[in-house]
Amino acid sequence: MKYYLRALIVGATALRLFQAEPVIAADPGVLAESSETFLSSLGVNTHLSQGYSPVAYLAPLRYLGVRNIRDSERNLAGLVLVHNETGVLVDLLGDNLESILSVAKALAKSHALLAVEGPNEPNNWQITHLGKRGGGKDSWLPVAELQRDLYQAVKSDPDLKEIPVFNVSEGGAETDNVGLQFLVVPSGGKHAYA
Numbered sequence: 001m002k003y004y005l006r007a008l009i010v011g012a013t014a015l016r017l018f019q020a021e022p023v024i025a026a027d028p029g030v031l032a033e034s035s036e037t038f039l040s041s042l043g044v045n046t047h048l049s050q051g052y053s054p055v056a057y058l059a060p061l062r063y064l065g066v067r068n069i070r071d072s073e074r075n076l077a078g079l080v081l082v083h084n085e086t087g088v089l090v091d092l093l094g095d096n097l098e099s100i101l102s103v104a105k106a107l108a109k110s111h112a113l114l115a116v117e118g119p120n121e122p123n124n125w126q127i128t129h130l131g132k133r134g135g136g137k138d139s140w141l142p143v144a145e146l147q148r149d150l151y152q153a154v155k156s157d158p159d160l161k162e163i164p165v166f167n168v169s170e171g172g173a174e175t176d177n178v179g180l181q182f183l184v185v186p187s188g189g190k191h192a193y194a
Helices: 002-020 036-040 054-064 076-084 096-111 142-156
Strands: 042-046 068-072 089-094 113-117 127-129 132-134
Touching: 002 142, 054 076, 068 076, 076 089, 076 096, 089 096, 096 142, 127 142, 132 142
Parallel strands: 042 068, 068 089, 089 113
Antiparallel strands: 127 132
């Protein structure tokens, strides 16, 4: 009897929940995004440039349905293969300006380029640009100069000028204020947290 009564109370509570007034969104004018838009907003890091097989990525990328991948420039053939087989676009990152630009142009010709990005985690892996080593616990000036030069090179290239340039990853680890982020917000400056 005790269990029957408990089930009856739970059932009655559930019935009341289902009979409650429908919940109306605060702004009924906001529509849900399509699955195409949602999937186009996602991407995954791949490691083709670290020697992983491009073919091994095909089935997982098709299954996930994501539209973007992020990798560096050391396996152009693999990046083009993955794009041709799955339709994904590539966010190309790296710390060698000439190499990034060369591969970016090839990916753009293949209609596989999503964006060009600065160095990956220079807080963990220092870079060398214009003969100066930077990142890690040292000055990030070479990182900022590489990012500046990458942006200028992409935007001045007729084949790449419409391609977005993403900032370096881990900019929050910058040890000195060289323009990648504000360590101290300038007087009168605005930022997202003000």
